Amino acid sequence: MAVTVSPERDVVATPIQRAFREALYAGAIALGLFVLFIGLRTDQNINNELILVQRWALLGFVVIATAVGRFLYVGYAQPAMERANAEKAKAPAAVAEPGFVRQNFNKIGVAVLLLYPVAMVLAFGFQGSLKWVDNFGIQILIYVMLAWGLNIVVGLAGLLDLGYVAFYAVGAYAYALLGTHFGLSFWILLPAAGCMAAFWGVMLGFPVLRLRGDYLAIVTLAFGEIIRLVLINWREVTNGSAGVSGIPKVSFFGLVSFNVSDPNYIAKVLHIAQSGAYYKIFLYYLILGLCFLTAFVTIRLRRLPVGRAWEALREDEIACRSLGINTTTTKLTAFATGAMFGGFAGSFFAARQGFVSPESFVFLESAIILAIVVLGGMGSLGGIAVAALVMIGGTEILRELDFLKAVFGPDFTPELYRMLLFGMAMVIVMLWKPRGFVGSREPTAFLRERKAVSGSFTKEGHG
């Protein structure tokens, strides 16, 4: 509620006078706004009659709070901020050397990821670490991998894909069905699932090659829904919405198994106590390895002609064609590579859950993955990893809102506010960093020195 006062009067009035006046205005506006919202409330009495409850005390409290807040803001906070700004402007603009954490962000990140399960086990014991390794660690890393895969399509090639979850589903069902029916091992099915997802990536790519922007987005969205509907309705194969259960666990290359009944169960091999945590920790390192693979391939591809062609395609497709780049195959390779990583993540997901159903592959998943890519800064692996941590870790943390019950009383169900808080956080981040956490782009080659390219020059792509 910004009450603007003409500048001539500002000169005369001291900040406190002005603050007092604006506080009155703000209070009046609050009163006008809330008199019906807060002051009066319709309710039912015991006889089921509609009655009007009057809440003047609450209204008064809100109005006074508004007025006091405005008074403090105009009288004290604003002058303080102005002073701070003026001081900052006076001081010579010292070029801030990026801090230690920022300079070694990647190394620190890798070290933290490698040590994370160890730290959790030390802190909470094997049983206590389960939640932290599984719900947080593995969950976040799956989304990191998915987002890095989608980043190739959206962030590098600039092709807006709203149906990415379809490839995730293809990978998951490929492992679930081939694993349960033919008993093939995860290590054979992982590449197979990747190939199948890549195949479907190309299948999707062909019809949408000529589409751009909104049209492309709508068709990819439809593709995601088609795959989900096929999974639901092709009952003979996919078992419909009941899903596929009893998916075999991953073994350590067949050497060590994580099934208690097997002769080579890890606890028997290593002569340690039985625990479900071993499998989770193993899965954690498995998905971490897959993530590193994705990152390695993405970084390598960016420095190869095909990766540069993707980025050039995002910048200007017509110029690409004038330089002899076959935009058709370039787009298809982007779709296929992105889809392949989605397929890897999908088969890992199936192995981890032990159960897949079409419920897991709804549009919301695509939207979340895309949101992670956008929030992280399109094209930047580090930014996307941080975004996944914030988004997925954030929603998981928000499950633990029980302390709010102490504030709002025992009927309060904090889970309901999870998505609201989440949405608000996203809006705030996008206002604060419109190009995502990492808006700049790392050049793939340099003559003298590697300088990051500011986000204001890069384009988002239009197709």
Place this chain on the structure above:
Amino acid sequence: MDVQASMNDFILQVEHLSMKFGGLVAIGDLSFQARRGEITALIGPNGAGKTTVFNCITGFYKPTEGMITLNKRDGSTHLLERLPNHEIPARANVARTFQNIRLFSGMTLLENLLVAQHNKLMRASGYTFLGLFGFPSYRQASAESIELARHWLEKADLVDRADDPAGDLPYGAQRRLEIARAMCTGPELLCLDEPAAGLNPKESASLNELLIDIKDNTGTSILLIEHDMSVVMQISDHVVVLEYGRKISDGNPQSVRTDPRVIAAYLGVDDEQVEEVLTEVGDEDVIEQLDTGPDSAHGPGNSASMMAGPVSDTVEHADEGERVTVSKGASKAAQVDARAAAIASKPAAKRSAAKAAPKKTVAKAPAAKAASASKGKEAAVKPASGKRGGRK
């Protein structure tokens, strides 16, 4: 033009090219040739269809009719109208630039030039697979491509900014970068769409140097669209003039400049007023322009060059429903032709000759005033007086 010249003398042969957009004939039955190792300029008023010719040559449009033949140095021949868009640079070695600059603005200068070497590097990287595993053959090709990029950055005088984003460059430098990028594809024919548009005189001069250097040292032939007559006259060996999609003149720069049809097409006035405009506008502005090069205020918006105009590109026009049918009578060149014919058959045109006589003296007075009376000045004045002579 030597008709007996062997086929391979011409790098590009355009024969009976037509391009229609619905009812609009953007190019009608256009034939011309570009010689190997020469700079051929394609000029014409706004909307004459120059960019459309480029789009046909580089495969962005499929021509309605006609044949475009490219003869490579090694003797192979490509029919450009049959090749898919991206194969024209890759196989026929034709590179182009755009009227509205199309750089990869978020990539550095060096990266822009590396993208241009895509096909070569793609082969060297074993279509990505060898490169992914870091095979040494790719590393060597990659180092070579960076050397080539450095070479062209030096030629374009941009090497100091190699690691800056292309979008950060000033306008003139972006134009040079676009040419350097096109050269990195190793073209035999380089098509430049208004490379001097929006350049200041200094930039324009360095552009001329760059183009001459390309012509002399790489053996690349250049096809050039240009409104800036100082550029056209200084560097081109051969000029083709278009008006409303039809060729109205073709020859060396001198003969084109003195062609009355070209003058009428460019000044675009009623035939009654041609002489008037020539004497009034031609003497003071245009002729001086031709002699001394572009003035200091020269830019895209306020160019004093008589042939400058708004910069617009037509590559993406296709769906704008901009269908204009041009009546034949609109062509100034056609009017000149028609009038010449009429005058020849009608000897009783003395009235208009008498009217024109006083104007002739007006025309000569300022011409005599100007100290440096050079060929450029005479060139523009002569056709006007010549025409009047014809009317007597």
